Amino acid sequence: MFLEKIKHIKAFILDVDGVLTDGTVLVTETGEQHRRFSIKDGYALQLAVKRGYQVIVLSGGRSKGIELRLKGLGISEVYLGLDSKVETYHNFLKNSGCSTEQVLYMGDDIPDLQVIKLAGLAVCPADAVEEIKSICDYISPKKGGDGCVRDVIEKVLKIQGNWFDESPSAHDGSLN
Template sequence: MSEDLLQRAKAVKLAVFDVDGVLTDGKLYFLPDGSEFKTFNTLDGHGIKMLIQSGVLTAIITGRNSPVVERRARNLGIQHLFQSREDKLEALDELLAQLGLERHQVAYLGDDLPDLPAIRRVGLGMAVASADPFVREHAHGVTRARGGEGAAREFCELILRAQGHLQAAQSAYL
């Protein structure tokens, strides 16, 4: 864990997640009736819950629209959900104006080119290990885990560690 990433994570008040390729493995599953389903990692979900409990706001910004994502966000307690938003930086700026926050107070986890404008302009912009190589190259950091396989948990724990909340979050289960 680099000192630069820890310093960036200290200022985070809002953590933003992409969905496909970040909270999922990036595969799209369609049933014969045309409906879709996604698989989510429970470790990632608990990381997000710990982050929320520590006082960090959370959001999802995704280019697709899915009732499954809405349900997952609601189940985890994610406060802000933006679906069908191809321009993710524009959606982020709308949210920041609503919350009265600045970009340096944001951590963003993404995996593909539509995430890159936000990744490059926030205080802590990270890519998952399975992200597009160009995105990984321009992110502040890259998780060890792949999207849908614990990358979001790693991202959440980085923020919790930097802000001095990780040990307390873990100790609650002892």
Template sequence: MSSINYDLTKIKTFIFDVDGVLSPDCIPLSIEGVPMRMINIKDGYAMNLACKSGYGMAIITGGDTDAVRLRFARLGIEHIYMKSSIKINDLNDYMAKTGYKPEEIMYSGDDLPDMHVMQAVGLPVAPADAAPEIKGVAKYISHKKGGDGVARDVIEQVMKAQGTWMNDQAFGW
């Protein structure tokens, strides 16, 4: 039984911000000043399973590191928008390239740069520790904090609602 107040059978694609959603909002810096992100393994597994099961998947982030791009590409994500200064532009590009409609899209963000995207999609999701303004526009606030399984939480609920969670793809990488 889902705790999300939205018709989850409509969702065909998942889009995630990185910092504060797929990674904690506190990140160490390398000696060169490059942010070093931690990524939740269970989030990665759920994202990979969703891709293999035919769902769309995208990343829209203001960050720009090769490690982030490589990690998500290895999970099967083709649409990775880095250095996104106005995220709604990248959402519009993604919809134009894929044909997804707003009501078919779940987007998870945690801070003000995510606001316009969250207002434009059918299912806006916020981590438990998101900014108050973002929680105010979210249709679902995960019980998980950023970097602690937000993607797994929402992907699992959507896939269970659609009967695709425990499919043949679920038992391997």
């Protein structure tokens, strides 16, 4: 069933903290918040964008660093400071032309619970909370911020014949 669902995916909708990061927020004395992203996840994300998949990021967080990192990978649909991920999900479906069956959602915690139930393919990292794990079609063996996004995107692109890149980019989306 999981492999059959993968064949239809055209969009990846991802949470940030606990999925694209390990969920740790380092706060400096000046109040700046720092998160750690995986370069391997970044490669898969930019390749998915390059291959024409829609990549959408939803988060309750508001850090400018999140937006800069994701925009650097070519992701233009980054929604931060959300109170309702469900509303943004429905707006995406309405405006994108994608059907529910074409959407993969990856989340890890209670704020993802309602929206992950709506996706055609529900996935989570290995360290997601039990309430999320119990409703997912696939649980990555990788933890949040440690390659779980790469794991999922790679599976989709490989099954759909879109993984290998004859001229891979070494650009990692960083500002330097």
